[in-house]
Amino acid sequence: MQLMPETIEFLKVRDPWDPRENIFAGARYYRMLLDRFNGDHYKALLAYHAGPEAVRKGRIPRESHKYATQVLMTWKKYRKGGVL
Numbered sequence: 001m002q003l004m005p006e007t008i009e010f011l012k013v014r015d016p017w018d019p020r021e022n023i024f025a026g027a028r029y030y031r032m033l034l035d036r037f038n039g040d041h042y043k044a045l046l047a048y049h050a051g052p053e054a055v056r057k058g059r060i061p062r063e064s065h066k067y068a069t070q071v072l073m074t075w076k077k078y079r080k081g082g083v084l
Contacts, residue, residue, distance in 0.1 A: 001022055002026075003022065008025070033048055043055055045068035045071050
């Protein structure tokens, strides 16, 4: 997963290039965002892409909306058993 340097430091990730550690850290960070935004996946994805403060302040770039929408559409496709 892509993690910003500040997030890597905050999560105390020792080796962000280690796939296992990276995925666990990314999942932990996403869980934190989900908790912060009361289980709202769309807002959590916006925060993952643009940063939590951008979401809190309502200053979300158009690209972040596109990213969150695409991720949710892909997730729904997988949940239905579809193939990408």
